[in-house]
Amino acid sequence: MSVLIEATAPPAAEPARRPWRSFLRHRMGVVGAAMLLIALVVAVAAPLLAPYDPYATVRVNILDIYQAPSGAHLLGTDDGGKDVLSSLIYGARVSLIVGFAAAAIALVIGGLVGIVAGYRGGWIGSLLMRITDFFLVIPDLALQIVLVAIIGPSLGTIILVIGALGWTTTARLVRSQTLTVRERKYVMRARAIGAGDAHILRRHIMPAVLPLMLANMVLVISLAILSESTLAFLGLGDPTVISWGQMLNFAFGRGAVSAGAWWALLPPGFAIVWVVLGTTLLGTALEDALNPRLKRHHLEAPGGDVARDREATPLLPPATDAASPILRVSDLTVEFDSPGGPLRAVDHVSFDLRRGETLGLVGESGSGKTTTVLGILRLLPPGGRVVGGSVWFDGEDLLSLDGRALRSFRWTRLSLVFQGAMNAMNPVRTIGDQIAEAIRLHAPETSKQQAAGRAGDLLERVGIGRRRAGEYPHTYSGGMRQRAMIALALACDPDVIVADEPTTALDVMIQAQILDLLGGIARDFGMGIILVTHDLGVVAQVCDRIVVMYGGEVAEENGAAALFASPQHPYTQQLLLSFPDVAHPDRALRGIPGSPPRLDAMPPGCRFAPRCPHAFDRCAVERPPAYATPAGGRAACFLLDPAEEHRP
Amino acid sequence: MMDPLLRVENLVKEFPGRRSFVDWVRRRPARPVRALDGVSFELRAGEVLALVGESGSGKTTTGNLLMGLLPASEGRVVLAGDDVGRLSGRGLQRLRRRTQMIFQDPYESLNPRMTVADIVAEPLRVHRVTASADELRARVERALTSAGLTPVAAYLRRHPFELSGGQRQRVVIAAALALEPSLIVADEPVSMLDVSIRAEILNLLSALARDQGIAVVMITHDLSTVAAYADRIAVMYLGRIVEHGPTRAVLAHPRHPYAQALLSVVPVPDPTTRRRPVILRGETPDPSRIPSGCRFHPRCPVAFDRCPMVDPPLFEVGPDHEAACLLHEAGGSG
Numbered sequence: 001m002s003v004l005i006e007a008t009a010p011p012a013a014e015p016a017r018r019p020w021r022s023f024l025r026h027r028m029g030v031v032g033a034a035m036l037l038i039a040l041v042v043a044v045a046a047p048l049l050a051p052y053d054p055y056a057t058v059r060v061n062i063l064d065i066y067q068a069p070s071g072a073h074l075l076g077t078d079d080g081g082k083d084v085l086s087s088l089i090y091g092a093r094v095s096l097i098v099g100f101a102a103a104a105i106a107l108v109i110g111g112l113v114g115i116v117a118g119y120r121g122g123w124i125g126s127l128l129m130r131i132t133d134f135f136l137v138i139p140d141l142a143l144q145i146v147l148v149a150i151i152g153p154s155l156g157t158i159i160l161v162i163g164a165l166g167w168t169t170t171a172r173l174v175r176s177q178t179l180t181v182r183e184r185k186y187v188m189r190a191r192a193i194g195a196g197d198a199h200i201l202r203r204h205i206m207p208a209v210l211p212l213m214l215a216n217m218v219l220v221i222s223l224a225i226l227s228e229s230t231l232a233f234l235g236l237g238d239p240t241v242i243s244w245g246q247m248l249n250f251a252f253g254r255g256a257v258s259a260g261a262w263w264a265l266l267p268p269g270f271a272i273v274w275v276v277l278g279t280t281l282l283g284t285a286l287e288d289a290l291n292p293r294l295k296r297h298h299l300e301a302p303g304g305d306v307a308r309d310r311e312a313t314p315l316l317p318p319a320t321d322a323a324s325p326i327l328r329v330s331d332l333t334v335e336f337d338s339p340g341g342p343l344r345a346v347d348h349v350s351f352d353l354r355r356g357e358t359l360g361l362v363g364e365s366g367s368g369k370t371t372t373v374l375g376i377l378r379l380l381p382p383g384g385r386v387v388g389g390s391v392w393f394d395g396e397d398l399l400s401l402d403g404r405a406l407r408s409f410r411w412t413r414l415s416l417v418f419q420g421a422m423n424a425m426n427p428v429r430t431i432g433d434q435i436a437e438a439i440r441l442h443a444p445e446t447s448k449q450q451a452a453g454r455a456g457d458l459l460e461r462v463g464i465g466r467r468r469a470g471e472y473p474h475t476y477s478g479g480m481r482q483r484a485m486i487a488l489a490l491a492c493d494p495d496v497i498v499a500d501e502p503t504t505a506l507d508v509m510i511q512a513q514i515l516d517l518l519g520g521i522a523r524d525f526g527m528g529i530i531l532v533t534h535d536l537g538v539v540a541q542v543c544d545r546i547v548v549m550y551g552g553e554v555a556e557e558n559g560a561a562a563l564f565a566s567p568q569h570p571y572t573q574q575l576l577l578s579f580p581d582v583a584h585p586d587r588a589l590r591g592i593p594g595s596p597p598r599l600d601a602m603p604p605g606c607r608f609a610p611r612c613p614h615a616f617d618r619c620a621v622e623r624p625p626a627y628a629t630p631a632g633g634r635a636a637c638f639l640l641d642p643a644e645e646h647r648p
Numbered sequence: 649m650m651d652p653l654l655r656v657e658n659l660v661k662e663f664p665g666r667r668s669f670v671d672w673v674r675r676r677p678a679r680p681v682r683a684l685d686g687v688s689f690e691l692r693a694g695e696v697l698a699l700v701g702e703s704g705s706g707k708t709t710t711g712n713l714l715m716g717l718l719p720a721s722e723g724r725v726v727l728a729g730d731d732v733g734r735l736s737g738r739g740l741q742r743l744r745r746r747t748q749m750i751f752q753d754p755y756e757s758l759n760p761r762m763t764v765a766d767i768v769a770e771p772l773r774v775h776r777v778t779a780s781a782d783e784l785r786a787r788v789e790r791a792l793t794s795a796g797l798t799p800v801a802a803y804l805r806r807h808p809f810e811l812s813g814g815q816r817q818r819v820v821i822a823a824a825l826a827l828e829p830s831l832i833v834a835d836e837p838v839s840m841l842d843v844s845i846r847a848e849i850l851n852l853l854s855a856l857a858r859d860q861g862i863a864v865v866m867i868t869h870d871l872s873t874v875a876a877y878a879d880r881i882a883v884m885y886l887g888r889i890v891e892h893g894p895t896r897a898v899l900a901h902p903r904h905p906y907a908q909a910l911l912s913v914v915p916v917p918d919p920t921t922r923r924r925p926v927i928l929r930g931e932t933p934d935p936s937r938i939p940s941g942c943r944f945h946p947r948c949p950v951a952f953d954r955c956p957m958v959d960p961p962l963f964e965v966g967p968d969h970e971a972a973c974l975l976h977e978a979g980g981s982g
Contacts, residue, residue: 184756184759185751185753185756186756186758188751189751189757189820189823190770191717192715192717192744192748192749193744193770193774193775193823193827194740194744194774195770195774196774199773199774203762203770204759207761207762208761364842364843364844365813507869507931507932508910508913508914509702509910509927511915513927515915516925534842535843536843536915537872537914537915537917538915540915540916540917540918540919541915541916541919560919561919564917564919564920574844575843578846578847579843579917580876581872581916581917582911582916583916583921585876585895585899586876586896587876588876589846589847590847591844591845591846591847592845595814595815595842595844595845596842596844
């Protein structure tokens with residue numbers, strides 16, 4: 001038995017220690033860990049570090065009380081004539097023991113409640129979460145005071161009370177993570193394999209929950225230490241042990257303020273701040289590194305979405321007459337910020353769209369087709385920037401418009417049909433209303449009746465019918481919503497519609513209906529359409545001209561008939577061979593070995609070279625420019641270089 | 649004639665419908681959603697059957713019933729002599745070893761925290777197939793090799809995020825192969841992958857069927873992806889198989905008007921093929937309100953007077969080729 005269809009081996013190993021790395025990038029976290037570590041060392045080595053034993057009984061001499069810092073007592077003495085520094089060092093033990101022990105209790109309770117509530121769900125889950133909510137809203141401190149006062153202050157009581165009241169945040173965190181993981185496909189797959197709950201909990205839920213609990217634990221520790229100090233300061237600490245809160249309590253209660261003995265007050269206060277700050281910094285950094293949902297957008301762009309090198313931009317608009325293209329994209333280049341430097345998602349992409357023409361922008365994932373249209377529309381996500389090129393729309397450079405001009409431009413001349421039509425509609429307003437609003441927004445002189453009438457006409461045109469204008473989006477099926485979305489795009493009679501994967505999530509029959517509709521609109525309204533898709537079949541059916549993209553570049557461009565009849569770029573050729581065709585079911589499909597390049601690992605020469613069957617040495621080092629093809633288009637491949645010796 | 653590995657007999661699945669407020673006010677019971685309404689087919693070892701249909705056709709429900717993930721309301725699924733619906737406990741565990749499922753989304757169906765070795769070993773561990781670490785490792789390596797992930801050593805310690813979509817789907821396939829199943833249900837196995845990757849995964853699945861004798865049920869909405877790979881095609885509409893036959897016969901001469909329409913709208917990557925697409929109006933009706941008679945008649949371009957009255961069974965229209973349309977009654981040609 002041998003199967004000769006092999007995947008290409010993945011690129012060189014990259015250590016999978018991303019959480020650790022992203023933690024180290026967090027300097028504050030490292031500082032916090034160091035602060036906590038110092039406190040731990042001090043607590044463990046207290047007998048070695050403390051110059052005196054604060055637990056030893058000494059006779060109090062009136063002269064020893066509140067002595068200012070000196071060589072013998074570096075931080076002076078307290079109300080009992082004891083060395084403040086020694087008490088401070090021993091106090092670290094109590095504070096940290098309470099912190100860790102209480103956090104352990106809180107974590108066990110919170111973890112159990114969270115996992116059971118998240119995994120079992122149902123009424124048990126609801127009940128547990130209501131209990132959690134109850135504990136969350138009652139003021140912790142008040143309850144702690146009452147409980148400790150009733151049970152009697154001892155170290156054990158304090159730990160128990162703080163732990164038993166501090167588990168709510170953990171429970172909520174763990175529950176939500178458990179819920180997310182439980183719904184994951186890989187858990188469903190494990191069930192289909194036949195795995196039981198124990199297996200799923202152990203292998204899938206726990207590994208996802210534990211790191212979060214670790215990060216959460218650090219924060220719970222800091223809260224517990226703070227609670228202990230507060231209780232001790234209020235006189236509810238264990239009277240037999242020395243803790244920082246206790247020190248403050250005694251100092252305040254026994255005249256340190258009137259004696260001006262700042263040295264009895266400041267050091268314990270400082271110690272509490274030190275440990276709480278350290279744990280908080282550490283906890284925040286851990287949470288950032290381990291909890292993916294909290295990850296901030298380090299991609300946030302500092303400036304706008306356009307940062308072109310002015311000198312490189314041709315500022316002369318192309319000639320504008322009836323025959324000239326309505327949209328001319330030249331050398332459009334888009335970059336995304338990333339921790340490793342800017343990544344170029346679109347690299348010198350150029351094409352024209354003529355009036356009334358339907359242009360297909362085809363490519364696989366990562367080809368930059370969607371980024372290209374988002375760059376044209378100036379709708380790049382945060383972190384994305386147009387760094388070069390120009391977009392001329394009927395004599396105007398879209399990239400130099402300001403926000404206001406851009407907004408008025410967008411729907412009236414250039415509008416958009418998204419992939420996820422379901423999410424593009426406001427669920428609490430009727431479809432007719434939303435279309436009428438778009439009309440009135442861009443043409444304020446339209447009366448409400450006129451706008452509503454026009455919205456009805458548009459719904460009629462896209463095959464929905466005006467009688468459904470008063471319905472809400474949720475009553476529409478997927479195909480109907482996409483039709484409504486097209487009606488919305490038509491609202492202001494634009495010159496160009498950009499449709500980004502308009503049929504991807506739809507059934508074949510609905511797809512045929514939508515494509516038929518788009519084709520009809522292009523014909524009736526003389527509108528230019530840019531159809532962005534991965535589906536060569538779709539472009540073959542509806543497009544006049546096709547731009548094939550690969551790795552952020554235009555690989556080939558030509559008229560639809562010529563491109564399919566005689567593809568020139570090896571990528572186009574291979575892609576056509578891997579595309580199934582019901583008209584020729586006997587043709588074996590070939591697929592292209594390897595996978596499309598990643599943005600952070602673009603081949604230095606031709607982007608397609610690593611997967612290209614015709615690649616030769618030049619392809620690996622040099623980027624091919626666009627050459628004219630015998631078929632009347634252009635393609636970026638050295639095989640088409642008239643000066644190239646190496647030709648098939 | 650070899651006994652079929654899988655026999656599906658008159659499978660019906662009803663889900664309790666949701667009672668609307670109006671129903672509640674009028675004291676009407678909720679309408680059940682009839683997701684499957686009498687589906688039968690057989691599958692031999694090493695055969696690839698494509699279940700093709702749009703959303704609401706019942707193809708995914710069929711897959712879940714084959715896997716024993718849902719109980720059938722009526723009818724039986726018989727796998728190598730065992731009635732899947734009657735299995736429980738150990739029997740169900742054994743069934744799970746013999747049937748494996750490949751899910752649509754390779755990005756979601758792998759646990760990002762596990763290595764490839766752990767993912768492929770998971771089913772072996774769940775079923776306690778072997779106590780020996782060496783044998784476990786050998787079986788994991790064999791599964792990875794069968795899935796085309798070689799050299800095996802380059803993949804074992806990887807995490808899913810380090811792999812491309814195609815490689816991930818191969819890991820999913822390797823995990824399914826680890827238990828050496830006799831039936832694989834592949835639910836839209838390539839729809840999330842790039843076109844240039846799809847052919848390889850489909851080639852792999854059909855090679856597994858051919859070389860290892862695994863029966864494959866491929867569930868898809870896309871006729872074109874199965875054209876070159878399936879031995880037989882069953883076209884589903886509203887919980888029924890409306891046409892069923894050898895792939896070539898169904899694609900060359902579809903006999904049911906729905907299959908004809910569906911085939912006519914599949915995009916073909918060739919602008920010179922000017923076909924006459926039959927674009928049906930409207931959408932597949934709600935499975936809680938299945939039309940009377942032939943369930944396709946309200947959208948059928950060639951419906952006639954008897955269609956709303958008679959619910960057509962599958963009529964033979966060619967060798968091993970059946971269609972549920974009154975035009976083909978008594979073996980006549982429509």
